[in-house]
Amino acid sequence: MITKAKVVVSMKEFLCSNKKFLILTSLVVLLSALTALVTPFIVQNVSDTLLISNKTFLLIFISMTLSFLLQLSAQLYRENYAANFNRQYLFQLLEKMSKLSYDTYLEAEPTYLINRIYQAVDALYLFFINSLPEVLKTALLLFFSVLFSSFISWKIAITLLLLIPLNYFGYKTINKELSVRMENMQQSSAVALKDLTVTLSNVDGIKSQANEDMLYYLLEHKIEAMYVALANANKFAQTTSSILGFINQLSQQLIYLWTSLMIAKGELEITNLIVLSIVLPLFFNSLSEVNRINLDFRSLNTSNQYIQNELDDKVEKNGHLDLVGIQSIRFAKPTFMQGTKKFDFNITATLSKNDIVYLSGPSGSGKSSLLKLLLKFRPTEGIYINNLPINQLENRSLRQKIAYLSQETTILSTTLEKNIGYGNLLTPEQKHFLIQTKLLEPILKNKNWETMLVENGSNLSGGEKQRIAAARLLITSADLYIMDESTSSIDEHSATAIFETILNFKKDKIIIFTSHDKKKQQYATKIIEIGK
Structure with missing residues (x-):
C-alpha cells in the first residue's frame, strides 16, 4: 500500500513542478476572497448606518466588479492550463499501463484499467483545480470571519473558533471510513463500465439479440453493485455530515438571535448585524468546504493507492542492454x-x-x-x-x-x-x-x-x-x-x-x-x- 509519506513526497514533487499554476491559483483565491470580504470591510468601518451613502454603495460595486473581472480572467487561464495538465497526466498513466507485466495486463483487463485511470485523472483534476485553491481561500475566509466577529463580540468569535476544530476533526473521522467505501465504489463502477463497454461494443451481437431483456440479465448484478456501492457511500456521508450541519446551523441561528437581542438592548449597532449577515454565511460555507476538500483528498488518495499498487508495483521487468539490430x-x-x-x-x-x-x-x-x-x-x-x-x-x-x-x-x-x-x-x-x-x-x-x-x-x-x-x-x-x-x-x-x-x-x-x-x-x- 502507498504510505502517507509517499503521498506527501508525490504531492511535494507535483507542487514544485507546477509553480506557475500555483502562483496563478493563489491569485485567483486572493481575488475571490477579496470579492467576498470587501463589503463587510467597508461596512465595518462605517460607524453609523446613516453614513452608508450612495458613495459607499458605488465603492462596494466598483471594488467587487473589478475583483470579479480579474478573478474571471485568471480562472479562464487556469482552466486552459488544467486542460493541458490533464492531457499530460492521462498519457503518463497510460504509459504506466502499457508497461505493466503481460499477465497483469491480461488479468486486470484493459477496459477496467482505463476506467480506473480516468477516475485517477478526474480525482487529481478536482483536487488540483478546486480543492487545493479552496484550502487557501477557506483559511482566509475563516480567519477574517473570526476577526470581523471579534470586533463585534468576543463571545461570537470564541464560538466560531470552537466550531473550526469540531468540523475539521469531525469530517476527518467521517472521511476515514468514507475512503474505504469510496474504494469499493470506484471498483464497482470500473467493473460495471468495463462490462458495459465490452458488451455494447459488439454491435452485431446486440442487434442480433431477439431477447430485449438480454442486457438486463447480463449486466443487472454488476450495475446494481455499482449503484448500491454509490448509495452506501452517499448514505454514510450524508447521514454523518448532517449531524455537523445541524450543529453549524443551530450555532448560526443562535448567533443571529443573540445579536438581535443585543441590538434591541442598545449594546450593539445595526451595522454589526449587517456585517454578521455577510460574514456568517462566508464562515459556515467555508466550514462546509473543509468537508469537500477532505473528500477530494480522500478520493485522490484512493486513486494514488491504486496507481501505486496496481501500476507502479507491477511493471514488467526490463533489461539494461541497448540493441542496435537483430543479427x-x-x-x-x-x-x-x-x-x-x-x-x-x-x-x-x-x-x-x-x-x-x-x-x-x-x-x-x-x-x-x-x-x-x-x-x-x-x-x-x-x-x-x-x-x-x-x-x-x-x-x-x-x-x-x-x-x-x-x-x-x-x-x-x-x-x-x-x-x-x-x-x-x-x-x-x-x-x-x-x-x-x-x-x-x-x-x-x-x-x-x-x-x-x-x-x-x-x-x-x-x-x-x-x-x-x-x-x-x-x-x-x-x-x-x-x-x-x-x-x-x-x-x-x-x-x-x-x-x-x-x-x-x-x-x-x-x-x-x-x-x-x-x-x-x-x-x-x-x-x-x-x-x-
Whole structure:
C-alpha cells in the first residue's frame, strides 16, 4: 500500500513542478476572497448606518466588479492550463499501463484499467483545480470571519473558533471510513463500465439479440453493485455530515438571535448585524468546504493507492542492454513461467537474416506463446538475440526491431490513412510504396485515403482489416517480422496474396510465421515444430 509519506513526497514533487499554476491559483483565491470580504470591510468601518451613502454603495460595486473581472480572467487561464495538465497526466498513466507485466495486463483487463485511470485523472483534476485553491481561500475566509466577529463580540468569535476544530476533526473521522467505501465504489463502477463497454461494443451481437431483456440479465448484478456501492457511500456521508450541519446551523441561528437581542438592548449597532449577515454565511460555507476538500483528498488518495499498487508495483521487468539490430536468434529449449506454472519448449534452432521460418504445431501447443517470448511479453530463459540472453535487453530497444502482426487487428475511429499510420499521416513515399504493392487495391476501389473508418472497423470486411494490418507491417522498418495466424480470417486467395506481398518486400529480414494452411510451408526456408 502507498504510505502517507509517499503521498506527501508525490504531492511535494507535483507542487514544485507546477509553480506557475500555483502562483496563478493563489491569485485567483486572493481575488475571490477579496470579492467576498470587501463589503463587510467597508461596512465595518462605517460607524453609523446613516453614513452608508450612495458613495459607499458605488465603492462596494466598483471594488467587487473589478475583483470579479480579474478573478474571471485568471480562472479562464487556469482552466486552459488544467486542460493541458490533464492531457499530460492521462498519457503518463497510460504509459504506466502499457508497461505493466503481460499477465497483469491480461488479468486486470484493459477496459477496467482505463476506467480506473480516468477516475485517477478526474480525482487529481478536482483536487488540483478546486480543492487545493479552496484550502487557501477557506483559511482566509475563516480567519477574517473570526476577526470581523471579534470586533463585534468576543463571545461570537470564541464560538466560531470552537466550531473550526469540531468540523475539521469531525469530517476527518467521517472521511476515514468514507475512503474505504469510496474504494469499493470506484471498483464497482470500473467493473460495471468495463462490462458495459465490452458488451455494447459488439454491435452485431446486440442487434442480433431477439431477447430485449438480454442486457438486463447480463449486466443487472454488476450495475446494481455499482449503484448500491454509490448509495452506501452517499448514505454514510450524508447521514454523518448532517449531524455537523445541524450543529453549524443551530450555532448560526443562535448567533443571529443573540445579536438581535443585543441590538434591541442598545449594546450593539445595526451595522454589526449587517456585517454578521455577510460574514456568517462566508464562515459556515467555508466550514462546509473543509468537508469537500477532505473528500477530494480522500478520493485522490484512493486513486494514488491504486496507481501505486496496481501500476507502479507491477511493471514488467526490463533489461539494461541497448540493441542496435537483430543479427541472429537462438532457441535453446526456452522456458517461461505463467503464475506458478512452468512451460518449456524442446526447441534448439538458430535463425539468421533471410530465414523464413514456419512455426508448426497443433492448436494449443504454444506457438503464440513462443512468439510472444521474442517480444519479452514474459520473462524467459533459453532465447538469445545476437548471442545475448533476451532478458538482458532493454524492452523498448528490442521491440523497436520487431514488427508483430497478431491475429487481432486494431481499427481506429479515424481515416484509412491514419489507421495505417497508427494516428500519423503517411508520407508521399509510403503511399506510393503501398500502391505499388497492390496490397490495398481492393480497399481503394471503394474507399480513399480520407475515408473514415468506424469503431472496430464495422464498415470493413475481415479481409480489408487484414490488409490494413499488413500495410502497417510493410511500412514498418524492423529486423524481425512475426506473423501469428495473421490471415486466418480471410479467404485463401486473399491470404496468399497478402502473405506473398509481405515476403516479396521484406527480404534480407528474419520472418517467422504460423498458419493452419499447410500450403504455406512451401515459402519457408526453415521449419520449427512444436508439440512433438
